[in-house]
Amino acid sequence: xxxxxxxxxxxxxxxxxxxxxxxxxxxxxxxxxxxxxxxxxxxxxxxxxxxxxxxxxxxxxxxxxxxxxxxxxxxxxxxxxxxxxxxxxxxxxxxxxxxxxxxxxxxxxxxxxxxxxxxxxxxxxxxxxxxxxxxxxxxxxxxxxxxxxxxxx
Amino acid sequence: xxxxxxxxxxxxxxxxxxxxxxxxxxxxxxxxxxxxxxxxxxxxxxxxxxxxxxxxxxxxxxxxxxxxxxxxxxxxxxxxxxxxxxxxxxxxxxxxxxxxxxxxxxxxxxxxxxxxxxxxxxxxxxxxxxxxxxxxxxxxxxxxxxxxxxxxx
Amino acid sequence: xxxxxxxxxxxxxxxxxxxxxxxxxxxxxxxxxxxxxxxxxxxxxxxxxxxxxxxxxxxxxxxxxxxxxxxxxxxxxxxxxxxxxxxxxxxxxxxxxxxxxxxxxxxxxxxxxxxxxxxxxxxxxxxxxxxxxxxxxxxxxxxxxxxxxxxxx
Amino acid sequence: xxxxxxxxxxxxxxxxxxxxxxxxxxxxxxxxxxxxxxxxxxxxxxxxxxxxxxxxxxxxxxxxxxxxxxxxxxxxxxxxxxxxxxxxxxxxxxxxxxxxxxxxxxxxxxxxxxxxxxxxxxxxxxxxxxxxxxxxxxxxxxxxxxxxxxxxx
Numbered sequence: 031x032x033x034x035x036x037x038x039x040x041x042x043x044x045x046x047x048x049x050x051x052x053x054x055x056x057x058x059x060x061x062x063x064x065x066x067x068x069x070x071x072x073x074x075x076x077x078x079x080x081x082x083x084x085x086x087x088x089x090x091x092x093x094x095x096x097x098x099x100x101x102x103x104x105x106x107x108x109x110x111x112x113x114x115x116x117x118x119x120x121x122x123x124x125x126x127x128x129x130x131x132x133x134x135x136x137x138x139x140x141x142x143x144x145x146x147x148x149x150x151x152x153x154x155x156x157x158x159x160x161x162x163x164x165x166x167x168x169x170x171x172x173x174x175x176x177x178x179x180x181x182x183x
Numbered sequence: 184x185x186x187x188x189x190x191x192x193x194x195x196x197x198x199x200x201x202x203x204x205x206x207x208x209x210x211x212x213x214x215x216x217x218x219x220x221x222x223x224x225x226x227x228x229x230x231x232x233x234x235x236x237x238x239x240x241x242x243x244x245x246x247x248x249x250x251x252x253x254x255x256x257x258x259x260x261x262x263x264x265x266x267x268x269x270x271x272x273x274x275x276x277x278x279x280x281x282x283x284x285x286x287x288x289x290x291x292x293x294x295x296x297x298x299x300x301x302x303x304x305x306x307x308x309x310x311x312x313x314x315x316x317x318x319x320x321x322x323x324x325x326x327x328x329x330x331x332x333x334x335x336x
Numbered sequence: 337x338x339x340x341x342x343x344x345x346x347x348x349x350x351x352x353x354x355x356x357x358x359x360x361x362x363x364x365x366x367x368x369x370x371x372x373x374x375x376x377x378x379x380x381x382x383x384x385x386x387x388x389x390x391x392x393x394x395x396x397x398x399x400x401x402x403x404x405x406x407x408x409x410x411x412x413x414x415x416x417x418x419x420x421x422x423x424x425x426x427x428x429x430x431x432x433x434x435x436x437x438x439x440x441x442x443x444x445x446x447x448x449x450x451x452x453x454x455x456x457x458x459x460x461x462x463x464x465x466x467x468x469x470x471x472x473x474x475x476x477x478x479x480x481x482x483x484x485x486x487x488x489x
Numbered sequence: 490x491x492x493x494x495x496x497x498x499x500x501x502x503x504x505x506x507x508x509x510x511x512x513x514x515x516x517x518x519x520x521x522x523x524x525x526x527x528x529x530x531x532x533x534x535x536x537x538x539x540x541x542x543x544x545x546x547x548x549x550x551x552x553x554x555x556x557x558x559x560x561x562x563x564x565x566x567x568x569x570x571x572x573x574x575x576x577x578x579x580x581x582x583x584x585x586x587x588x589x590x591x592x593x594x595x596x597x598x599x600x601x602x603x604x605x606x607x608x609x610x611x612x613x614x615x616x617x618x619x620x621x622x623x624x625x626x627x628x629x630x631x632x633x634x635x636x637x638x639x640x641x642x
Contacts, residue, residue: 096245124277404553430583
């Protein structure tokens, strides 16, 4: 699994620890069985293994579960570049479902395309992994806002 | 809880039974504790009670859970107007988070604004219910496609 | 043409004059022949008469022209509620084309659904007017940001 | 100006002539001064030189003009891969403004990411060219539909 090398300079040297700590406090991630696998400046990956509990009526991973990891990866990708005394919120996102969420594992890969003091824009795509092969099943654009003066904890 | 009366004429007289049957086969809905509460022609409501397991790092209902019920309500609102021998898929959606998902219960209300033989466009909003009062916390536009010749089962 | 009465309280009593002045400095509005017809707190209408110069390959008003008036109406609807020493920028928008832009006149109607000190969310729809009847041809959600300390002029 | 080599196989060998012919019938493109510069399978570029008539209140290219070329490039990128007896329509798009449209020329670059018999999804970004350098000022995702049995003419 290669991730794009980004050239972003994080404002908070402890960005990875902060993202991991925040992720660990999201009960919903444990509930769906998602894990935070990569945290780099401006880039985050969240993995979601297939389970029957995650499926929709045709047996594929539910679109809502795909949207959840796409959104969460985008939020934390943006958060890696934010200052220490801030919190992050999703303003909005838009996603297209390209193929069914079918496979052993779903991987959300989020990459910052425009960081900002106030607003950050992120490309977040989800890949379905089947027999070691990845196919893109969701593409999305996400807008995040930094809330200054509000620590994440 | 009042829902807008719509003037849509369903093509399938069994639309409500079909939607309920499909919903009951979505394991993910049971997993998050969501229920299908209203099924009218062109209009569907899905409710999600607060549970700790649904939360993000600040204790609010996770945005992914809100997106999930917004998406699912939209899909089924569109499905109420589709012909008997079709299946429904979400093409894409876009949502804005307006306020935190804070309260005893979240309610997704989805209303068809433009039905079509091929594509259907739906407005789907999520309301947070707190002490009997509803405030909109998510607004979204969703595009659904009918897959002819593929029954939902 | 009725517009919804909104209950928003503008921070800048001169909001309407400011919006009209800003609109008049947009060369692109003159170039496409659009006019600002209604400016109320949190609500703006922009009208675009049919001209051959506005059309796409099938003779309908070009989608880009519809997007332009939807975006512009949204920006100014948000601007009506912003403080005097700010400027407004569109962060992003998403729109669905519901029907062709066919008729004597296109009307963009933008209504704020969530104002904010930093971000404002607006519903902006475009109607095609034909023989006195209006049909919705575009629906959109738009996010605007206030730039404090930067006057619009 | 390099464009990505795509590996798409056009169904219509005359795809480029068809796109050029359709573009030439769009009066709105002539009205704004846009030109079709690259037509490859699954990839299209539209250029828009700076003119005062294209600007908004701060002197930048109007967001609606940027949206127009992003939308149009996406539509024609999708159209390059569609069968001979079809027409193309934009279903919806979402775009983010990343930077002001400032420079001598704006270039919309649209690349198909998922072609389909019915629906096609396209990434369409706009770059501002200034002193020979390109910076991305708009990113968008667009959904197009093929209308079978309806020739574009």
